[in-house]
Amino acid sequence: MSTLHVKSKTGDYPVVADGHVLEKLGEHLVALNTPKDTRVTIITDETVGQLPFAKTAIQSIEDAGYRTQCLEVPAGDQSKSLAVASTLYPKLLAFGMRRSDLIVALGGGVIGDLAGFIAATYLRGIAFVQAPTTLLAHDSSIGGKVGVNLPEGKNLVGAFYPPRAVLYDLSALAHLPARQWINGMAEVIKHGIIGNPQLFEQLEAQPLTSCPDAAVLEPILTAAMKVKIDVVEADEREASRRQVLNIGHTLGHAIEQRSHYQLGHGEAVSIGLVLEAKLAVARGLLDEQTARRIEVVLANHGLPTAPPRDDWNEVAALIDVDKKHGSTLWTFALPTAIGDVAIVKDVSKAEVEVVYQRALEEAE
Structure with a gap:
């Protein structure tokens, strides 16, 4: 215990x-x-x-x-x-x-x-x-x-x-059904990206595509929960640092809602993590190799990594409604390395659209 x-x-x-x-x-x-x-x-x-x-x-x-x-x-x-x-x-x-x-x-x-x-x-x-x-x-x-x-x-x-x-x-x-398990792994991987490189590397080396024995699972979940706890204790009401937990969620929530919840939460967050890593690369905050590592570890857990073929303007409208945004510019939590995330508050709709459309082209 x-x-x-x-x-x-x-x-x-x-x-x-x-x-x-x-x-x-x-x-x-x-x-x-x-x-x-x-x-x-x-x-x-x-x-x-x-x-x-x-x-x-x-x-x-x-x-x-x-x-x-x-x-x-x-x-x-x-x-x-x-x-x-x-x-x-x-x-x-x-x-x-x-x-x-x-x-x-x-x-x-x-x-x-x-x-x-x-x-x-x-x-x-x-x-x-x-x-x-x-x-x-x-x-x-x-x-x-x-x-x-x-x-x-x-x-x-x-x-x-x-x-x-x-x-x-x-x-x-x-x-848990297999799909629910895989959805949950998106959040475990997210916690590795935010604050535990060792956890991320463990999941890279040994993907958990199904529920393991408790002896294997307990230390992995404890490590993931410790990342969340450390962030929450530093900023309980999301005034600053806690916003790093939104990585993958700004785009993920909009994609999830546009799918009318046919995509699971973790599936949408997985797509959001990949897109936001690509956005970080475009901004010069993250190297392409690390962005690729994020995409591969998610794919190896059976999670989707390409955005659905959807109307970008509809996705953008849902991001505009998101409570995290207070101006015409959007706020994103973007990875700068495995284990480190930056809060970027001046992201334009146009630059996210470029990343989104390019990801669609790459998926063809």
């Missing part, structure tokens, strides 16, 4: 990762000094809710003496919405949830963001615990960003609201 700690202005919290978290979830809540009269609402999706480990987790909480309800929402990005959130608030009220009670987010990034948003806004804020069950969620569960999407764009309504704890059961990852 590995335990990391995140320092937060609103309260430090542990990140626990091992292969037995969910079967001991109730014990973990007790260890967090959760009073026995606490009502616990588990929010999950209809897919995760039917898996054996979910039933084990719920039983563990009940066995610890907590009054528990489980709320399921449809699986998929469409549930990360104000409409779905609005159906859950009345159920919290009907269960008698008070400000002293607790929400457990059991699932992937969509569930973590949705449940965290509900926790941040119900009764002006109640505690919640992240219990991630996907590889992608090793990233999204840490750092306190919660929120929902609007039709106009991703994560446009939300808050910074750290959890009481992140309780990560690595055995749950063995249940």
Whole structure:
């Protein structure tokens, strides 16, 4: 078992990762000094809710003496919405949830963001615990960003609201379909690019195209999560340094949305990482060999690296809506080396279009 700690202005919290978290979830809540009269609402999706480990987790909480309800929402990005959130608030009220009670987010990034948003806004804020069950969620569960999407764009309504704890059961990852696993690897690789060259080189040498044994997986995920934690602790509310975590996401979010979410989040981020590496080369910030290494390691994990044949103006319009931009110029996190990223705030639409169109031509 590995335990990391995140320092937060609103309260430090542990990140626990091992292969037995969910079967001991109730014990973990007790260890967090959760009073026995606490009502616990588990929010999950209809897919995760039917898996054996979910039933084990719920039983563990009940066995610890907590009054528990489980709320399921449809699986998929469409549930990360104000409409779905609005159906859950009345159920919290009907269960008698008070400000002293607790929400457990059991699932992937969509569930973590949705449940965290509900926790941040119900009764002006109640505690919640992240219990991630996907590889992608090793990233999204840490750092306190919660929120929902609007039709106009991703994560446009939300808050910074750290959890009481992140309780990560690595055995749950063995249940992931192959495509979900590969999507998650995009974020692991991203963390190597941001701040851990050794992690990146390990994934170059030995691609993880399927879930390995816990003994292999735990140190890799611990290294990736440590990169995220170091960045978040330095800049919790994304005033400066935390923007490096957006690498691959400025273009990736727009591409993901334009695909109507037919592309997975990690697939879109992979394309974004490649395009943004090419943009860094065009700007003289990165050498072509390193950009090629980024592209190859993503491809070797089964991730797409070429942009879809889409209307550039439609992609650009979605970038304009992104909350990270406050002027006619765009802000990008661009790699300068494996392990180092620069924040560039004067990127023009025209220079990104050149990179995008050239990538399309190269893919022909």
